[in-house]
Amino acid sequence: xxxxxxxxxxxxxxxxxxxxxxxxxxxxxxxxxxxxxxxxxxxxxxxxxxxxxxxxxxxxxxxxxxxxxxxxxxxxxxxxxxxxxxxxxxxxxxxxxxxxxxxxxxxxxxxxxxxxxxxxxxxxxxxxxxxxxxxxxxxxxxxxxxxxxxxxxxxxxxxxxxxxxxxxxxxxxxxxxxxxxxxxxxxxxxxxxxxxxxxxxxxxxxxxxxxxxxxx
Amino acid sequence: xxxxxxxxxxxxxxxxxxxxxxxxxxxxxxxxxxxxxxxxxxxxxxxxxxxxxxxxxxxxxxxxxxxxxxxxxxxxxxxxxxxxxxxxxxxxxxxxxxxxxxxxxxxxxxxxxxxxxxxxxxxxxxxxxxxxxxxxxxxxxxxxxxxxxxxxxxxxxxxxxxxxxxxxxxxxxxxxxxxxxxxxxxxxxxxxxxxx
Numbered sequence: 001x002x003x004x005x006x007x008x009x010x011x012x013x014x015x016x017x018x019x020x021x022x023x024x025x026x027x028x029x030x031x032x033x034x035x036x037x038x039x040x041x042x043x044x045x046x047x048x049x050x051x052x053x054x055x056x057x058x059x060x061x062x063x064x065x066x067x068x069x070x071x072x073x074x075x076x077x078x079x080x081x082x083x084x085x086x087x088x089x090x091x092x093x094x095x096x097x098x099x100x101x102x103x104x105x106x107x108x109x110x111x112x113x114x115x116x117x118x119x120x121x122x123x124x125x126x127x128x129x130x131x132x133x134x135x136x137x138x139x140x141x142x143x144x145x146x147x148x149x150x151x152x153x154x155x156x157x158x159x160x161x162x163x164x165x166x167x168x169x170x171x172x173x174x175x176x177x178x179x180x181x182x183x184x185x186x187x188x189x190x191x192x193x194x195x196x197x198x199x200x201x202x203x204x205x206x207x208x209x210x211x212x213x214x215x216x
Numbered sequence: 217x218x219x220x221x222x223x224x225x226x227x228x229x230x231x232x233x234x235x236x237x238x239x240x241x242x243x244x245x246x247x248x249x250x251x252x253x254x255x256x257x258x259x260x261x262x263x264x265x266x267x268x269x270x271x272x273x274x275x276x277x278x279x280x281x282x283x284x285x286x287x288x289x290x291x292x293x294x295x296x297x298x299x300x301x302x303x304x305x306x307x308x309x310x311x312x313x314x315x316x317x318x319x320x321x322x323x324x325x326x327x328x329x330x331x332x333x334x335x336x337x338x339x340x341x342x343x344x345x346x347x348x349x350x351x352x353x354x355x356x357x358x359x360x361x362x363x364x365x366x367x368x369x370x371x372x373x374x375x376x377x378x379x380x381x382x383x384x385x386x387x388x389x390x391x392x393x394x395x396x397x398x399x400x401x402x403x404x405x406x407x408x409x410x411x412x
Contacts, residue, residue: 011274012394015277015278015281015390015393015394016387016390016391016394018281018285019277019281019383019386019387019389019390019391020387022281022284022285022288022383022386022387023381023383023384023386023387024383025288025383026288026381026382026383027284027287027288027381027382027383028287028288028290032290033290033293035290036217036290036293037217037293040217099295099371100301100370100371130295131295132295133293133295133296
């Protein structure tokens with residue numbers, strides 16, 4: 001009888017009970033993890049601290065000191081019609097495959113998620129926060145907003161009218177004569193000749209980068 | 217939610233004091249468990265004294281259970297814990313080299329530091345050899361770069377390997393640990409004819 005109450009037996013029983021209960025309880029999925037993290041990260045979304053203006057993204061695309069990743073989480077059809085130069089198309093479900101890469105991002109690493117509006121990109125941003133908490137942002141107004149600003153030449157545009165940002169239904173509301181992907185001029189506008197915009201910079205690097213040297 | 221930014225909460229000095237306190241407690245437990253004694257460490261390989269393997273494996277399964285319970289309850293963000301990526305072939309060879317070094321020298325790198333803390337001469341020489349090995353490796357790793365990066369599986373843990381839920385894997389590892397303790401005790405009794 002005393003043998004049962006030996007400390008090591010008691011320890012083994014506690015350990016098996018705790019681990020067995022854990023096997024039944026399971027681990028949180030991405031949605032549950034986001035619920036745990038929401039008190040810390042949701043205010044950034046609601047206060048629009050992570051939604052960056054298209055002009056800021058354009059500036060990042062032209063900044064050699066930034067290690068920039070642009071995730072495009074739209075459908076393949078929309079991607080084929082138009083996407084930003086150097087962006088990477090990835091489905092929401094495939095984001096966990098990027099965990100290791102995101103965790104290895106340098107201190108000057110910035111991730112920007114784009115979709116047609118903001119809905120899908122916001123969902124992707126939440127998942128990225130759960131996966132690796134990278135220094136990630138969302139393109140404000142999505143590619144519809146981007147195209148409203150940086151536009152399409154008349155010979156590339158199918159319709160040519162600005163998309164209404166108020167009607168954010170997740171669709172690409174610009175039409176194209178040809179699905180040229182990133183070969184549209186608006187996929188990488190020349191920063192010097194693109195429309196100049198006032199914006200509040202949102203991107204904060206984890207480490208200040210000293211811009212020095214070079215020939216410019 | 218953990219892990220906490222100790223420097224943010226307590227400042228640099230405060231966080232260093234916490235690190236020292238944790239290090240002191242860790243060293244105290246290691247030394248008092250016999251991790252600073254080469255003969256006792258080597259005895260694990262002959263099944264004559266199993267306290268080190270018991271302490272080590274108990275620490276592993278308890279930490280594992282606590283980590284994943286904390287994750288399940290939203291107290292810890294597991295994704296913020298650094299899990300080394302798997303490089304299969306160098307991992308296997310490195311494990312073999314480490315095992316041979318352990319049984320020949322009586323220490324692993326960490327336990328040699330524990331022994332140095334109590335001024336053991338053999339531990340000091342082991343540590344010198346360790347440092348020399350680190351330097352030589354650092355200077356020559358470029359010549360074995362292909363092997364060094366071979367078998368890369370990325371973030372690859374038991375749940376991915378077994379295609380089982382994390383909680384189930386934790387339970388299985390706990391069962392394995394207890395079975396191992398019982399098996400080792402039986403083996404020790406069979407070899408040396410006595411029980412601890």
